[in-house]
Amino acid sequence: MIINQDREFMRQAIKMATKGVFSASPNPRVGCVIVKDSKVIGKGGHITAGKEHAEIIALKEAGLDAEGSSVYTTLEPCNTSGKTPPCTHSLINAKVSRVIVAMKDPNPNVNGGGISDLIKAGISVTYGVLEVEAINLNLGFIKRMKYGQPWVRAKVAMSMDGFIALLSGDSKWITRQQARKDGHKWRARSCMIMTGIGTLRKDNPQLNVRSVKTSRQPTKVLIDSKLELDINYSFFDSSQTIVFTSVHSNYDDNQKKQFKDKNIEILKISCNPKFPNHLDLRGVLKELAARGCNELHLEAGAKLSGSFMQENLIDECLIYVAPIFLGKGLPVFQVTESVKSLFDASKWAFSEVVKLGDDLRIILRPCGFDPLGFFHKDSN
């Protein structure tokens, strides 16, 4: 039975988990709160992959008092040795009497095993307290673990009549400062930021995280099927970049050296049989997931975003709408095939609508998306 007190302490654990929003990847965001006699005696959040898990930080704070305590953790404790020893051992050794878990660990190496081990050791386990909230915090991790792809969030800033730029390409600025700053938060929480060669050519953007504090910059990803990039683009100024290009692209030894010097990795990928001019974007996503990408931030022009939309590869649209009308301009999503009837339109649901200064921020998820179904569905 889930009681109100359990929800309250789990809420605190979720708050601890959010401390890792910008930095825990490729690990999930996890928080833990240890309670004895209705008092919090230890808490922790998993901040950086490779560093201590949330449960271990909380147990250290609780010390010997952990014996007989209740442990609230947003994710099932691991029973495997990775970069750190299994958390289940530490909990059993600390003689805690109860563990309350928001969600299972979707990692196939754990997947309920941690809970089983705790029960076998005589610890009482309560499952499912604020499960939806915990899932929402880790949609990217779940997508990668269960579906082998990252959670794709397409970011768009547009006018009220659906244009992302004037016909001239001018898009500075459709939205105001508050919305633009908010956009950096979403970049910061992503593992990778993707754009297309067209955007680099037109705007020469850095596409890094500014305006908000973060301990790491996301990896950058470029879709450049004909390998037309210029290594002097601002995009390549910092951190690591992965460039996907067609198997038919060639480059010489001189270029090879330049790419290496700039920390640019070139990955060749086949084309989409249905759209021969497009790279196989599903293959791109699988490759990025294999490299630990939980959340992919897609910030691209109408062409690349349109391909993602047309191939149903977007999990979430993050749309900033400015209260202006342009009349003419570049569309949000450029599609090659027109919808035949309104029945065939791409259907979404308003997940959140908030005013940010003078602009609106709208979050859309696919129509019928249900976090519990997404998490518990057998992906095979």
Add this chain to the structure above:
Amino acid sequence: MIINQDREFMRQAIKMATKGVFSASPNPRVGCVIVKDSKVIGKGGHITAGKEHAEIIALKEAGLDAEGSSVYTTLEPCNTSGKTPPCTHSLINAKVSRVIVAMKDPNPNVNGGGISDLIKAGISVTYGVLEVEAINLNLGFIKRMKYGQPWVRAKVAMSMDGFIALLSGDSKWITRQQARKDGHKWRARSCMIMTGIGTLRKDNPQLNVRSVKTSRQPTKVLIDSKLELDINYSFFDSSQTIVFTSVHSNYDDNQKKQFKDKNIEILKISCNPKFPNHLDLRGVLKELAARGCNELHLEAGAKLSGSFMQENLIDECLIYVAPIFLGKGLPVFQVTESVKSLFDASKWAFSEVVKLGDDLRIILRPCGFDPLGFFHKDSN
């Protein structure tokens, strides 16, 4: 000094005024509450033009008790004889001691004269209680009285990417039932509903009020510069229709008779010197205001709506947004001239954003619009 109690009773008077939202035009929406010893002893709302004013209904209910009472009225009492005798006389005769007024009557025949007469008669007058709320209820009446044009509300139903229909013209249905039903409320409150010949040709819509109860249907207005209408369109099935056409349009006696039988009035109007293919829409609006149009509901295609937008003739956008993407389609506003820079974009402000079932309803007003300034500004 405005005290809380005054606000509370004025709120009740405004509630009475809303009873006339669908039917008071061309008169303003007015409500009145009479209070004695902190108790409401009479209330009234002006429901239909030509029928009793709100103050008179409330005074009748209060009877002889009105002596020494406080009268809350959302609009300054009239001191003129129109279809009914002046309300100031009735208030003075009833020996009320105080009148609280939300807003002045912008009718140039009154314009503060009612308040002066009350003061001269020794009645204490408090001005400006919930003035903004009263103004918002009567934006159309104010626009007509002060600016000689109706308040133009452009209604649009569009996809998230800004299309009102597929390229084929198919627009049934972009939004769902709840949004469509809501649209009928806005039609019902308008004095007139305007569309263009293109919409009649494409959709053959009735454009009347259904789904909500109303005692009157708005007058219909058609923009048809070349007089290409077919009298068998559903649009002409009921009530009165005004058709604006170019001074160059001609029709024979047979047509003349048909128009008369169908209650269709043809008005010739000159073209816009800047856009020779367009009728002079400002002239159209002046003509409609002269015929008592407070609120004009514009429900048209991209061309006519685009002309209104381009000529800055829209006071309010009523936009229903469906969470779908079409990729290609017909735009919201078709403009002839492209915006040169983002600085020149048509700038608005989000006045209201609400979820209606699965869709959004967004109300936009011109950036910087301020009801008090709009009301008090010297229009000359």
